[in-house]
Amino acid sequence: MSVGQSSDDDAAWFDTAPCGLMRTTETGVFSSVNATFCAWVGRPREELVGQMRLQDLLTAGGRIFHHTHWHPLLQMQGSISEVKLDFVHRDGSTIPMVLNAVRRQRSGVVVSDLAAYVARDRDKYERELVLSRKRLEASVAEAERLQVESKDRALLAEQMIGIVSHDLRNPLSAISMGTALLGAGELSPSQKPTVARINRAAERANRLIADLLDFTQARVGTGLSVTKSAIDLHRSVADAVDELAHIYPSHAIRHERSGEGACCADVNRLAQLVGNLVSNAVAHGAPARPVTVSSVVTEHAFEVAVHNEGVPIPPEAQPTIFEAMTRGANAPTAARSVGLGLFIVKEIAKAHGGRVEVSSGPEQGTTFRAFFPRLGQ
Amino acid sequence: MSLQHRNNVHVTGSGDATLFFAHGFGCDQNMWRLMAPKYQARYRTVLFDLVGSGRSDLSAYDPKKYASLDGYAADVVELVREFAKGPAVFVGHSVSAMIGMLANIAEPRLFSAQIMIGPSPCYINDDGYVGGFSRADIESLLETLDSNYLGWSSSMAPAIMGAPEQPELSVELTNSFCRTDPEIAKQFARVTFLSDVRAQLPRLTAPTLIVQCHDDLIAPITVGEYLLRVLPRSTLKVVQNVGHCPHLSAPSASSEAIDAFLAKEGL
Numbered sequence: 001m002s003v004g005q006s007s008d009d010d011a012a013w014f015d016t017a018p019c020g021l022m023r024t025t026e027t028g029v030f031s032s033v034n035a036t037f038c039a040w041v042g043r044p045r046e047e048l049v050g051q052m053r054l055q056d057l058l059t060a061g062g063r064i065f066h067h068t069h070w071h072p073l074l075q076m077q078g079s080i081s082e083v084k085l086d087f088v089h090r091d092g093s094t095i096p097m098v099l100n101a102v103r104r105q106r107s108g109v110v111v112s113d114l115a116a117y118v119a120r121d122r123d124k125y126e127r128e129l130v131l132s133r134k135r136l137e138a139s140v141a142e143a144e145r146l147q148v149e150s151k152d153r154a155l156l157a158e159q160m161i162g163i164v165s166h167d168l169r170n171p172l173s174a175i176s177m178g179t180a181l182l183g184a185g186e187l188s189p190s191q192k193p194t195v196a197r198i199n200r201a202a203e204r205a206n207r208l209i210a211d212l213l214d215f216t217q218a219r220v221g222t223g224l225s226v227t228k229s230a231i232d233l234h235r236s237v238a239d240a241v242d243e244l245a246h247i248y249p250s251h252a253i254r255h256e257r258s259g260e261g262a263c264c265a266d267v268n269r270l271a272q273l274v275g276n277l278v279s280n281a282v283a284h285g286a287p288a289r290p291v292t293v294s295s296v297v298t299e300h301a302f303e304v305a306v307h308n309e310g311v312p313i314p315p316e317a318q319p320t321i322f323e324a325m326t327r328g329a330n331a332p333t334a335a336r337s338v339g340l341g342l343f344i345v346k347e348i349a350k351a352h353g354g355r356v357e358v359s360s361g362p363e364q365g366t367t368f369r370a371f372f373p374r375l376g377q
Numbered sequence: 378m379s380l381q382h383r384n385n386v387h388v389t390g391s392g393d394a395t396l397f398f399a400h401g402f403g404c405d406q407n408m409w410r411l412m413a414p415k416y417q418a419r420y421r422t423v424l425f426d427l428v429g430s431g432r433s434d435l436s437a438y439d440p441k442k443y444a445s446l447d448g449y450a451a452d453v454v455e456l457v458r459e460f461a462k463g464p465a466v467f468v469g470h471s472v473s474a475m476i477g478m479l480a481n482i483a484e485p486r487l488f489s490a491q492i493m494i495g496p497s498p499c500y501i502n503d504d505g506y507v508g509g510f511s512r513a514d515i516e517s518l519l520e521t522l523d524s525n526y527l528g529w530s531s532s533m534a535p536a537i538m539g540a541p542e543q544p545e546l547s548v549e550l551t552n553s554f555c556r557t558d559p560e561i562a563k564q565f566a567r568v569t570f571l572s573d574v575r576a577q578l579p580r581l582t583a584p585t586l587i588v589q590c591h592d593d594l595i596a597p598i599t600v601g602e603y604l605l606r607v608l609p610r611s612t613l614k615v616v617q618n619v620g621h622c623p624h625l626s627a628p629s630a631s632s633e634a635i636d637a638f639l640a641k642e643g644l
Contacts, residue, residue, distance in 0.1 A: 026626070027619040055594070060510065061517030064570075067595050067621040068403030068471075073555050075625050076407065084524050096524070123524065130523055 020097070020116035028053035028066075031111065040097075040118060042090035054114070059086045059094060074103050074112065084119065084126075096123035155220060162216035165209045172209070175202045211340040215324060218347040226266035226351040233263040233302050237295040240271040244278045251282050252290035259297035263374055269348045270304070276341040277306035277368050285366070286310030297374070301354075305369040313360040321358055322346040345370060378437060380459050384425040384452065385432040390417030394464040394489070394644050397423045397457060401471025401495070401621075402569045404555040405431025408470065411628040423460045427473070428452060429561040438561055446472070446572050450479035457487045464489035464644055468635070470624060471495050471595065472569040482580045490642050491585040492635055495621050496604060497596040499573040506575070507599045515570045522563055578607040585611040586638040588631055590618040612638060 014021060020037030024030055030048045038045050041057055055066045062085040073080045079102045086094040097116040104111055179199045187195060218224045234257040241255045274293060281291040285308030292307040313321065324343040342356075345368070349356045354372035380386060387406070396416055398409045406424040416422050426433040427449055442448035453476055457465050465488050467477035474496030481488040500508045501515070557565075585608050589601030598615065605613040614634040618627040 059517050059521070060514030061519065061521035063594055064510075064514070064518045065521045067593075068401070069555055071620055072404050072408060072622055072625055075622075076410070085521065086524075126524060 018117075020114075022054070022114045022116070024054050024112045024114070026110040026112070028055050028112075030054065037116065040089075040095060040116075041087055054112075057087050059088060062086055070101075074101055078103050084123070087116075096120060098122070158216050158220045161212055162220065165212040165216070168205070168209055172202055172205055176206075211344055214344050214347065215340045218344070219324070224269075224344070224347040224351040226269050226348070228264050228266050228352070231263050231265050231267050231270070233265070233295050233297055233304075236265075236267050236270055237274060237293060237304060240274040241278075241293050243271070244275060248278070248282050251288075253278060254290050254292045256292060256294040257296075258294065259302075261297045261302075261374065263297060263302045263372070265302075265352055265372060266348075269351070273345050273348045273370060274304060274306070276345050277304075277370075280341055280368070281306050281308035281366075284308070284310065299374075301371055301374055303369055303371045305367055307365055307367040309365040312362050313358065313366055318358055318360065322356060342368075378434065380452075380455055383428060383434045383437045384456060385434075386423060386425045386456065386460065388421065388423050388460055390420055390422040392418075392420035392463075394466060395421040395423060395461045397425075397453075397461075397465060397467045397477075399425065399453070399467065399469040399473035399477060400427065400430065401469075401473050402565060407431070408622065408625060412624045412632055415628075415632050420466075421462055423456070425456060427476075427565075429565055430557055435558055435561070438558075440564060443564065443568065445568060446476050446479055446574065449473075449476045450483060453477060453480035454484050454487065457484075461487065466490045466492060466639070466644055468492040468494065469496070471497070471621065472572070475572065475574050478581050478585075479574065479577065481583050482577055485582055488583050489644060490638075491581065491583050492588065492638065493585060493604070494588045494624055494631065495590060495593055495596040496587060497600045498575045498578055498604065498607075500570045500595070501573070503573075506603065507597065509594065509597045509600065510570065512571075515567070518566055518570065519563055522559070522566060575607070578604070579609060581608055581610075583610065584638075584642050586635065587611055587613045588623060588634050589613055589615045590620065590623050590627075591615055592619040593621050595621040612641075614638070 015035040017034055017036055020040055021032075021034040022030060022037055023032040029050065030052060031050070033045060033048050035045075038048065041048075043052075055063050058066060065085065070080065070083060079100070081100045082098060083101075084096060084098050086096050088094055096119050098119045099114055099116045101112050101114045104113060175198065179195050179202065182191075182195050183199070214224055237257075238255055241253055245253050278291055278293065285291060289309045294303075294305045294307070296303045296305070322342045322345070324340055346356045349370045349372065352372045354370060356368065356370045358366070358368050360366040385406070396413075398406065398413050400406050400408045405426045409424055413422055413424060429435065429438045429443060439448075442451075453467070457467070457480070467481065467488055467490075469475070469477035469492070471494070474491070474493035475498060477488075477491055477493070481491055497508060499506065500510045501512060502508050502510065587601050587604050587608070589596070589598055591598065601613055601615070605611050614637075616623045616627050616630045616634060618630065620626055623631045
């Protein structure tokens with residue numbers, strides 16, 4: 001034995017060390033092994049020394065690894081540490097071991113000294129880690145797949161809304177034209193209100209379709225389209241309020257103006273915004289109390305606000321109130337819509353480079369405000 | 378992206394012909410440290426890392442492209458086009474011997490000769506053909522790679538213990554030698570050891586030297602003899618060496634075989 005021959009104590013220490021100790025020739029043939037290693041691999045010393053090579057004790061994968069990694073690493077670096085390889089016991093079972101090795105010159109001959117320890121628990125733990133990493137990767141991939149799938153589905157649904165709304169316009173315009181023709185002719189007193197009702201219903205349906213089309217354009221397309229031009233804000237808002245006064249004859253709609261100056265906006269979109277806000281105020285505000293529309297021009301911005309009195313919007317509902325499909329909880333059934341009005345208000349402001357906000361409380365009532373930058377910034 | 382950066386190309390030496398040295402599965406171009414310098418006085422020598430190995434640009438690793446040896450062969454064609462001056466001789470170790478062959482078949486005019494160190498066209502035994510391995514053996518290799526992943530950075534770039542007398546590599550190089558992204562290493566192992574290019578062998582028209590180790594687990598001598606039979610213009614030279622890396626453990630014997638072949642081919 002080449003190690004520990006100085007005394008019996010040293011020899012015993014080498015043999016019973018709490019790790020496997022081996023020396024091999026350059027080609028891997030064992031020249032010395034301790035009893036610990038012999039016991040671990042279930043082979044007597046005579047069967048190993050001068051007879052077997054380190055790589056002969058490895059699994060097939062370990063042997064390839066030995067050839068492609070271990071050997072070049074040891075030769076190039078002179079040492080290698082913490083490599084984990086499975087050894088095959090004489091009885092065929094495998095024993096995972098972690099190895100360190102140093103390559104040395106001994107009297108002109110190259111030898112490798114190795115230390116090994118059995119790492120069953122570490123092996124088990126590492127396998128679990130590898131397994132859970134694989135599971136994690138699989139579930140992340142699954143989550144990503146589902147996300148893509150639901151996105152596709154949502155997009156399809158929104159495109160569908162767009163197509164259907166568009167196609168509904170033709171039959172509706174036929175209905176409107178029909179009622180217009182009927183209205184122009186002789187009608188009996190009982191027929192008149194019926195024709196008027198059909199007319200109003202067709203108009204409502206038309207507005208609904210316009211909202212749906214705006215919604216799909218904002219969500220699926222490139223955003224709401226606006227055509228900005230120089231406008232007189234107060235006059236544009238006054239015109240819109242006048243029209244609304246005809247639609248809601250039972251409500252007082254006031255218009256307050258403040259400030260002066262040139263503004264730039266899409267006048268039709270602005271009227272749509274005022275219309276959506278006022279129809280909400282009429283539907284949700286205190287009955288028989290006035291609705292106030294204000295148009296304000298300041299140095300760098302202009303704003304349009306609509307105020308009503310009545311039951312405030314619950315604070316928890318306020319942050320999401322501008323999202324699509326959000327409906328007022330206390331709205332009377334007749335005034336119910338699909339919940340696109342405020343979403344479109346927000347999109348109109350956004351398309352102008354502006355923003356919206358809401359404030360609501362029992363004392364001050366409810367105010368929706370849309371802010372716009374001036375001069376088409 | 379430059380090929381130089383992608384494949385970590387190093388050009389040295391000068392001469393009338395260009396030798397390309399390609400490493401195999403496992404490590405990188407430093408595998409040629411003991412042999413390539415012998416040729417720098419007589420040849421222009423080009424060393425490079427396969428994409429995914431060594432210090433190649435890992436961002437260039439496309440799992441689809443490198444799902445077969447053809448992806449690597451396409452790179453070799455580009456490298457030879459860009460870096461060869463005069464006749465090009467491709468020296469490929471292990472799997473790179475087959476990558477060189479595929480590149481040669483694709484662009485025969487680019488290559489003057491092929492030198493294969495420990496080549497194997499198919500590692501898995503198949504109906505009368507002895508490659509040396511079963512499919513289960515390859516699965517076992519993937520598991521071994523897997524179980525060294527967790528400590529990959531430490532086991533593949535170990536602290537030098539004690540004072541080894543003659544480490545061939547500087548400490549700085551030990552940080553990349555044999556280390557790569559674990560997922561890439563696994564795919565490369567699969568692509569390498571499950572490859573079967575036997576059907577292509579008869580199409581290689583360039584003169585070919587097969588350097589075969591007398592005791593090599595990965596490319597047994599039966600495989601070298603098979604190649605000699607099937608490759609149209611091949612010479613077999615058996616080198617006394619245990620293991621798969623004669624350019625590392627028997628550099629002199631390996632370069633003697635190469636020198637004799639180059640002289641015979643007038644290169």
